[in-house]
Amino acid sequence: MRKRWLLGAVSGFFFGLSLSIILLGFHVIHLDSILVTLLPVLGLVVGIAGALWAPRGARPAPTAPPAPPEGT
Amino acid sequence: MRALRLGVAALFVLAAPLLTAARADANLEPPCSASGTLNGVTYDAAKVNAATIPRTGDVHWKGSIPGSGTRAIDGKVVVKLPWPIPERTLGSWTKESDSYENSGVYHYDLPSVLAGVDIPVSGDHTEHGKTCLGSVVVRIEGGGVSNPVVIGTFVVFIISGVGLWVSFRPKGV
Numbered sequence: 686m687r688k689r690w691l692l693g694a695v696s697g698f699f700f701g702l703s704l705s706i707i708l709l710g711f712h713v714i715h716l717d718s719i720l721v722t723l724l725p726v727l728g729l730v731v732g733i734a735g736a737l738w739a740p741r742g743a744r745p746a747p748t749a750p751p752a753p754p755e756g757t
Numbered sequence: 758m759r760a761l762r763l764g765v766a767a768l769f770v771l772a773a774p775l776l777t778a779a780r781a782d783a784n785l786e787p788p789c790s791a792s793g794t795l796n797g798v799t800y801d802a803a804k805v806n807a808a809t810i811p812r813t814g815d816v817h818w819k820g821s822i823p824g825s826g827t828r829a830i831d832g833k834v835v836v837k838l839p840w841p842i843p844e845r846t847l848g849s850w851t852k853e854s855d856s857y858e859n860s861g862v863y864h865y866d867l868p869s870v871l872a873g874v875d876i877p878v879s880g881d882h883t884e885h886g887k888t889c890l891g892s893v894v895v896r897i898e899g900g901g902v903s904n905p906v907v908i909g910t911f912v913v914f915i916i917s918g919v920g921l922w923v924s925f926r927p928k929g930v
Contacts, residue, residue, distance in 0.1 A: 692920055692924045693920075695917075696919075696924060700921055703913040706906065707907060707914065709874050710874065710906070710910070715875045715894060716836075716839060722839050732921055735924060739925050739926060740928070
């Protein structure tokens, strides 16, 4: 998938932003906490890094060409 | 890749407790005194460092400091917002004054999206080289799943989590 890093960036940013809003709504952090700003940025960075450094999947072993028929 | 995941996990484990640790909110220090009455409940700034209030209301406030004569005063009450947003000033004063007490009514009407949010409010007053400091964490009633913004945020959280999982999957799979 091309532009995988873009998917990682957008997903990571909104993941971090939504997490900070959830933490605010459940009184885990105060409104002036640095996490409110830090989490979206961290999500953006982790999303890009994870997408760029995702390992390549195993490629299927190349199949040998069929043997020619006998007698030719 | 595994090293990256472990590094990020360690960062959150180590940093989160430090960043979410409860603040040591300071009550109002003497010789200043201040209080606010909301819906019949009086909050003494010298004794209270946290309060839960409704989204809208009228606060009957008063403040005083011992002394006499005219002198220069300076002070403000601010709401602290997340960096890099600057703090918002609710009220300020800087002038020559011979008054040593003041009172009034402050009307506020907060948006529903702030329900359940803990908002740090702080203030200071300076005169004759002395400074009084005080702060309180104000929690707006409601919050949690009763805040529609939080419910919508859960949906975004799940969708973006799926997006992250897809972007982290091995390439070519």
